[in-house]
């Protein structure tokens with residue numbers, strides 16, 4: 190049986206769809222990549238249904254045979270274009286409040302994200318939330334391959350640690366690392382998709398999670 194939510198001291202967050210509302214930019218950047226290879230563009234709904242992590246699998250499906258570094262270069266360009274054209278990716282509602290709340294409880298906080306490392310660094314700073322995190326791991330293709338190293342490096346006991354994310358890969362990463370999992374419905378995947386991988390907790394948003402911690 191998992192510890193109760195209130196007992197978790199170490200909180201590892203996914204970034205996109207968990208703390209930040211960046212779906213518009215990620216969709217723009219993905220469609221930029223597809224456009225380069227003259228593939229049909231994805232609607233928001235199609236993207237949510239088809240995109241998955243590790244994104245290697247997604248790109249093998251939509252752009253078979255294209256080398257990943259080439260895809261990533263085009264993605265970065267698309268992401269930058271989206272920013273230049275004025276699209277912004279704000280913090281999700283309740284994100285800062287939740288980080289502040291955990292901070293006052295003395296929680297240790299970390300980021301584990303597949304988002305391009307350079308894009309992530311600038312963004313967390315710009316949003317003014319980088320100071321909450323003891324360490325950030327971005328640009329991680331397969332989070333399952335990193336979770337044990339992170340637990341070890343920061344001396345995080347698995348029974349005191351929880352990983353929060355909006356995608357099935359996040360829940361599978363938590364399970365692989367032997368830590369508790371929280372699935373959030375603020376991001377890229379649906380309740381049905383997330384329930385299929387059996388998260389320990391499933392919440393609408395961080396406000397609901399804060400309420401669960403406060404009681």
Ligand SMILES: [Mg+2]
Pocket residue numbers: 203204205206207354355356376377
């Ligand atoms: Mg995410």
